[in-house]
Amino acid sequence: MATGGAVVVNDGAGEQRISPQEAKHRNSLALQIVDGGLVVALSLQGAGLQGTISPALANLRFLRSLDLSNNRISGGIPSLLGNLINLEYINLSVNKLTGTIPPSLTSLQNIGYVDLEQNGLSGAIPPGLSNCTSLQVLILAGNQLSGSIPALANLSFLSYLDLSYNNISGTISSPDGNLVNISFIDLSFNMLIGTMPPSFSSLQNLWYLDLEQNGLAGAIPHSLFNCTSLQMLNLARNQFSGSIPATLGALRLLQALSFSYNHLTGYIPSSLFNCSNLKVLDLPNNTLTGSIPSEIGAVPFTGVLHDLPDLASTLNLYNNALQGLIPSSLANCSGLQYLYLNFNNLTGRIPESFGELSSVQYLKLNFNYLTGMVPESLQNLTALEFLALHVNILSGSFSHALGLCPNLQSLSLSFNNLSGSLPLSLANASNLLFLSLHNNRFTGLLPTYVGGFPKLQLLNIASNYFSGPVPEALANASALNALYMAHNHISGPIPPAFGSLINLQGLDLHGNQLSGSVPKEIAKCVSLSWLNLAENKLQGLLPPQLGNLSFLRYLYLEGNTITGGIPPSLGKCQRLLDLDLSRNCFTGSIPPSLSNLTAISLGLNLSHNYLSGPIPNDLSNLQYLQTIDLSANQLSGSMPSFEGCIALQALNLSHNKIAGRIPVSLGHLQNLQSLDLSSNNLSGQIPTDLAPRNIGASSFANNPGLCGQPLPGCSAPPKPVSSHVHRTVLIIISARESSERRGKSLSRLD
Numbered sequence: 001m002a003t004g005g006a007v008v009v010n011d012g013a014g015e016q017r018i019s020p021q022e023a024k025h026r027n028s029l030a031l032q033i034v035d036g037g038l039v040v041a042l043s044l045q046g047a048g049l050q051g052t053i054s055p056a057l058a059n060l061r062f063l064r065s066l067d068l069s070n071n072r073i074s075g076g077i078p079s080l081l082g083n084l085i086n087l088e089y090i091n092l093s094v095n096k097l098t099g100t101i102p103p104s105l106t107s108l109q110n111i112g113y114v115d116l117e118q119n120g121l122s123g124a125i126p127p128g129l130s131n132c133t134s135l136q137v138l139i140l141a142g143n144q145l146s147g148s149i150p151a152l153a154n155l156s157f158l159s160y161l162d163l164s165y166n167n168i169s170g171t172i173s174s175p176d177g178n179l180v181n182i183s184f185i186d187l188s189f190n191m192l193i194g195t196m197p198p199s200f201s202s203l204q205n206l207w208y209l210d211l212e213q214n215g216l217a218g219a220i221p222h223s224l225f226n227c228t229s230l231q232m233l234n235l236a237r238n239q240f241s242g243s244i245p246a247t248l249g250a251l252r253l254l255q256a257l258s259f260s261y262n263h264l265t266g267y268i269p270s271s272l273f274n275c276s277n278l279k280v281l282d283l284p285n286n287t288l289t290g291s292i293p294s295e296i297g298a299v300p301f302t303g304v305l306h307d308l309p310d311l312a313s314t315l316n317l318y319n320n321a322l323q324g325l326i327p328s329s330l331a332n333c334s335g336l337q338y339l340y341l342n343f344n345n346l347t348g349r350i351p352e353s354f355g356e357l358s359s360v361q362y363l364k365l366n367f368n369y370l371t372g373m374v375p376e377s378l379q380n381l382t383a384l385e386f387l388a389l390h391v392n393i394l395s396g397s398f399s400h401a402l403g404l405c406p407n408l409q410s411l412s413l414s415f416n417n418l419s420g421s422l423p424l425s426l427a428n429a430s431n432l433l434f435l436s437l438h439n440n441r442f443t444g445l446l447p448t449y450v451g452g453f454p455k456l457q458l459l460n461i462a463s464n465y466f467s468g469p470v471p472e473a474l475a476n477a478s479a480l481n482a483l484y485m486a487h488n489h490i491s492g493p494i495p496p497a498f499g500s501l502i503n504l505q506g507l508d509l510h511g512n513q514l515s516g517s518v519p520k521e522i523a524k525c526v527s528l529s530w531l532n533l534a535e536n537k538l539q540g541l542l543p544p545q546l547g548n549l550s551f552l553r554y555l556y557l558e559g560n561t562i563t564g565g566i567p568p569s570l571g572k573c574q575r576l577l578d579l580d581l582s583r584n585c586f587t588g589s590i591p592p593s594l595s596n597l598t599a600i601s602l603g604l605n606l607s608h609n610y611l612s613g614p615i616p617n618d619l620s621n622l623q624y625l626q627t628i629d630l631s632a633n634q635l636s637g638s639m640p641s642f643e644g645c646i647a648l649q650a651l652n653l654s655h656n657k658i659a660g661r662i663p664v665s666l667g668h669l670q671n672l673q674s675l676d677l678s679s680n681n682l683s684g685q686i687p688t689d690l691a692p693r694n695i696g697a698s699s700f701a702n703n704p705g706l707c708g709q710p711l712p713g714c715s716a717p718p719k720p721v722s723s724h725v726h727r728t729v730l731i732i733i734s735a736r737e738s739s740e741r742r743g744k745s746l747s748r749l750d
Contacts (some may be wrong), residue, residue: 297329499524589613
C-alpha cells in the first residue's frame with residue numbers, strides 16, 4: 001500500500017484508517033516502508049488494540065512481516081491473510097483470537113515464522129502445513145487445538161516447534177530424516193499416547209525436548225544417547241516404565257533431566273553422573289530402588305541452562321524407594337540450591353559434610369529413617385531457607401547451629417526423638433515463618449523470644465513436655481496464623497493479650513493444665529476458624545463474645561469444668577462445622593439459637609453436662625449434621641422429630657429424662673447407623689422402620705414403657721366381649737350366687 005493510503009485496523013469501534021505518521025507519533029507503531037512506497041512490515045505489538053483483525057490487511061500484498069502480538073484482539077484469523085504471498089513472519093500471539101487456524105495460511109510458501117500462542121484457537125492443525133517448506137519456527141502453544149500432529153516431513157528448515165498446552169491427541173510419529181535442523185521440540189501438556197519413537201535419536205541438533213504431561217508409556221529409548229546436542233530432556237508426568245537407560249550418561253551436554261511422576265524402577269545408573277554439566281536432575285515419584293550413587297559428587301550442579309538462566313540447581317529424588325546411607329560426596333555438589341531426598345528409606349546419619357553445601361536453599365530429608373544428631377556443621381548453610389527433617393529417628397538436643405542460619409524461614413523437626421530445651425541461639429532466626437517441633441521430647445519453658453519473631457506464621461510445639469505458663473510475649477508475634485501447643489504440661493491462664501493476634505486462624509491448646517476462664521479477648525481474634533481448648537482445667541463462664549467469631553468453623557471445649565449456660569450467641573457462628581462442649585458443667589437449657597448453625601455437619605456434642613429442659617424442635621432443621629450427642633444430661637420433654645436431619649448418622653440421647661414416644665420419622669433417616677436412647681422414660685412401640693438398621697436392644701434399655709423389636713413385642717390389647725356372652729356370664733354368676741346363698745342358709749339350719 002502506498003504511503004498516501006492508510007493502515008486499516010478495526011479497534012472495536014469500527015475500521016480506522018491511520019496514516020503512518022500518526023501511527024508512529026500517537027501509538028508508537030512501527031511501520032517499515034521501502035522505496036516505492038510499499039509497506040513490507042507492520043508491527044503493532046503491545047499497542048492496546050481491541051476488536052477484530054480487518055480483512056483489509058490482505059490488501060498489503062507486499063507485506064513480509066506482521067506483528068499484532070500482546071494486544072486484546074478477538075474474533076477469528078481472516079482467511080484472506082493467506083493471500084499475502086510475500087509474508088515471511090506472522091506473530092498474533094497473546095491475544096483473544098478464537099476459531100480455527102485458516103487452512104489458507106498453509107499456502108504461504110515464504111512463511112518462515114508463525115507464532116499464534118496464547119489465544120483461544122481450536123480445531124485441528126491444518127494438515128497442509130507441510131506445504132510451508134520455508135517454515136523455521138512454529139509456535140501454537142497455549143490454545144485449545146485438538147486432533148493429531150500433522151505430517152512435518154517436508155519442513156526441512158524447521159528448527160523450533162512448540163505445540164504445548166493444547167488438547168492434541170494421538171501418537172508421536174517417528175521424526176522424518178528431513179528434520180535435520182530441528183533443535184527445539186515442546187509437546188508438553190497435551191493428550192498424546194503411545195510410545196516414544198526411538199528415531200528421536202536421529203535428531204542430531206536437538207537440544208530441547210519436552211514431552212511432559214501426556215499419556216506416553218513404554219520404555220525410555222536407550223538410543224537417546226545419540227542426541228548428542230541434548231541439553232534439556234523432560235519426560236515428566238507420563239506413564240513410562242522400566243529402568244533409566246544407562247546410555248544417557250553419554251549426553252555430556254545434558255543440563256536438565258526430568259523423569260518425575262512416571263513408573264520407573266531399578267537403580268539410578270551411576271553413569272548418569274558422567275553428565276558433568278547437569279544442573280537439574282528431577283526423578284521424584286517413581287519406584288527407584290538401591291542407594292544414591294556416590295558418583296553424584298562428580299557433578300557440581302553449577303552453570304546456567306541455555307535459554308533458561310533462572311532455573312534453580314536441583315536434585316530431586318523425592319518419593320522413591322531409595323535405601324542406604326546418604327553419600328557424603330553430595331557435599332561436592334556445591335551449586336545445589338534445592339536438595340530433595342524426602343519420602344525414601346534412607347538410613348544412617350545426616351553427613352557432617354552437608355555443611356559445605358553453601359548454595360543450598362531448600363533441604364528436605366523428611367520421611368526417612370535417619371538417626372543420630374542434627375550436624376552442627378549446618379550452621380554454615382548461610383543460604384538455607386527451608387529445612388525439613390521431620391519423621392525420622394533423630395535424637396539428641398536441638399542443635400544450636402540451626403539458630404545460626406540467618407536466612408532460615410521454615411524449620412520442621414517434628415516426629416523425632418529430640419529432647420532438651422530450646423537453645424538461646426534460636427532467637428537469632430528472626431526470619432522464621434514456620435517452626436514445627438511437635439511430637440518430640442522437648443522440655444522446659446517455652447522461651448519468651450518466640451514472641452520476637454516478627455514474621456512467624458506457624459508455631460507448632462504440640463506433643464512435647466514443655467511446662468510453665470503460656471508466654472504472654474507470643475502476643476507480639478503479630479503475623480501468627482496458627483499456634484499449636486496441645487499435649488504438653490503447660491499451666492496457668494490463657495493470656496488475654498492473645499486478643500491482639502488478629503491474623504490467628506488456628507489456636508490449639510488442648511490437653512494441657514490450663515486454668516482460669518476462657519478470656520473474652522479471644523473474640524478479638526477475628527480471623528479464628530479453629531479453637532481447641534479441650535482437656536484442660538478451665539472454669540468459669542463461657543464468654544458470649546465468642547459468638548462474634550464469624551469465621552469460626554471448629555470449637556472444642558470438652559473436658560473442662562466450665563459452668564453457667566451455653567451462650568445463645570454461639571448461634572451466630574454460622575460457619576461452624578463442629579461443636580463439642582461435652583464433659584463440662586453447663587446448666588440451663590439448650591439454646592434454640594443453635595438451630596441457626598445451618599452449616600454444622602461434623603457433630604454437635606453437648607453430652608455429660610447438667611443441661612435441662614426440652615430439646616429444641618428446631619434442631620431438626622440441621623440438614624447437614626451427621627452426629628448429635630446430648631447424652632448424660634437432665635433433658636426432659638419429648639423427642640423432636642429430627643426429620644430434617646437427613647445426613648444424621650449417629651444420635652445419642654441416652655441417660656436423660658426424655659418421655660413420650662419415639663417419632664416415626666426417625667425411621668425415615670436413611671443415613672442413621674447408630675442410635676442410643678437408653679435410660680430415659682420413653683414409651684410405646686419402637687418404629688418398625690428402625691428394625692433393618694440392626695440397632696441392638698441395649699440402645700433402648702431402661703425405658704420401661706418401650707416395646708417392639710428389638711425389645712419384646714408389645715402386649716395385644718384385650719378383645720371386646722359381645723353382649724350375648726356378657727349376659728350369659730351374668731346369668732351364670734347370678735345362678736352361682738343364688739346357689740351359694742342357699743347353701744349358706746342350709747348350713748345355718750344344721
